[in-house]
Amino acid sequence: MRADFTPQAVLQAIRLVSVVIPTLNEAEAIGPTLGAVARMRGDLEVIVVDADSPDGTAAIAREHGVRLIAAGPGRGAQMRAGAAIARGDAIWFLHADTHPPVDGAERVLAALANAEVVGGNFAVHFDGVRTAARFLTWFYPQLRLLGLIYGDSAIFVRKAAYDSIGGFRPLPLFEDLDLIKRLRRHGRLAHVPVPVVSSSRRFENRSFAGAFARAAALQILYWLRVPPRILYRFYPQIRG
Numbered sequence: 001m002r003a004d005f006t007p008q009a010v011l012q013a014i015r016l017v018s019v020v021i022p023t024l025n026e027a028e029a030i031g032p033t034l035g036a037v038a039r040m041r042g043d044l045e046v047i048v049v050d051a052d053s054p055d056g057t058a059a060i061a062r063e064h065g066v067r068l069i070a071a072g073p074g075r076g077a078q079m080r081a082g083a084a085i086a087r088g089d090a091i092w093f094l095h096a097d098t099h100p101p102v103d104g105a106e107r108v109l110a111a112l113a114n115a116e117v118v119g120g121n122f123a124v125h126f127d128g129v130r131t132a133a134r135f136l137t138w139f140y141p142q143l144r145l146l147g148l149i150y151g152d153s154a155i156f157v158r159k160a161a162y163d164s165i166g167g168f169r170p171l172p173l174f175e176d177l178d179l180i181k182r183l184r185r186h187g188r189l190a191h192v193p194v195p196v197v198s199s200s201r202r203f204e205n206r207s208f209a210g211a212f213a214r215a216a217a218l219q220i221l222y223w224l225r226v227p228p229r230i231l232y233r234f235y236p237q238i239r240g
Contacts, residue, residue, distance in 0.1 A: 015112075017105045018045045018088030018159075022071075022078035026096040027055040029199065033096055034064040042105035045088055049078040075151065076175030080168040083159075092156040097199035100154060104196070108156045111190035119157035119183050120190030121149050126200040132208040133200040144191065151176040154196045161186050172232035174222050 019037055023030055030048070037046055046066040050058045051073040061068045071081035083091050090112055094100065101107075104122070111120050124140045126133040140153065149155065155176060165182040168175050183189065218231050 015089035015109060016043045016045055016087060017090045017092055017108055017156075018047060018083075018086035019092045019094055019105075020047045020049065020079055020082035020086060021094050021096055022049045022051070022075045022082070023053060023057045023061070023096045024051040024073055024078075025053045025055045026057045027053070027060060029097040030057055031060050031064070033094065033099055034061065034066060036099035037094070038064065039102050040100060040105045041103060042109070044105055045086065047082045047086060049082040051078060072170075074170060074172040074175075076168050076172065076178075077170035079175070080170055083162060083167050086159065089159050090156060091159055091162055092154065093151065094154055094196075095151055095198065097201065098152060098154055099197045101194050101196065103194070104154070107192045107194060111156070111192060112158050114188075114190070116188045117158070117190045118161035118187030119155065119180075120192060121153040121155050122192045123195040124153045125195040125197050127197055128200045130200065130208075132212075135208075136200060149176065149180045149189070152196075152198045155179070157183065171228045173218070173228040173235055174231070175228075177222070 021030070021033065021037075034046070034048075037044070046064075048058075048061040048066050048068050049071045050061065050068060051071060058068055067085075069081060069085065071078045079093050090108055092105070092108055100122075107122075108120075111117055121144075124137065126136045140150075143150070157179075161183060165179075165186060168179055171178060180189070214234065218234060221231055222228065
């Protein structure tokens, strides 16, 4: 379903939104992302969960005045730690290289104003001018038609629903698909058609065809129930 975004819906659902951002060696990305978050309207709590980055990521987060905590590496474990201390009625999980629109928090609240909605995600626009970015921007809506929702698309969730399913599992890979699968058993998911802007850096300085093929192979193996901790060994790392 698409999110209802009307002034009435927003007014009915005004709550604190907790924005949880996992980081690992994100010194180049985290500053612009936190800047984009700061430009959003609404009552926000921003939590950066850093995995002991040696590149100064934590220092940059402190400069932006956000709440900073430490957790072991792995997005699943980090987002679980951030959600555990979140005070908002809604939790919005952003990747460190994903920029939300200025009205993003309002749109999260508007979607959750529908009591049947337990969570949702945004459309995604991948930055850059390379073919990879244009292809991924086209491809993600096709994946959504198949029921596949990834963390790049800024997943948000009603905190009560998140707690009821046990939250993120501390998986090193595909923690987003695992969460969405369990959320669907408890209610409807909304899709916000306004895009977040996500980095296409994972495909820079490498063969797009090769990286895409590897990602597809890992996805198939996940469906075949190969444990994520094993698949993670073959996941292309994008950070230093």
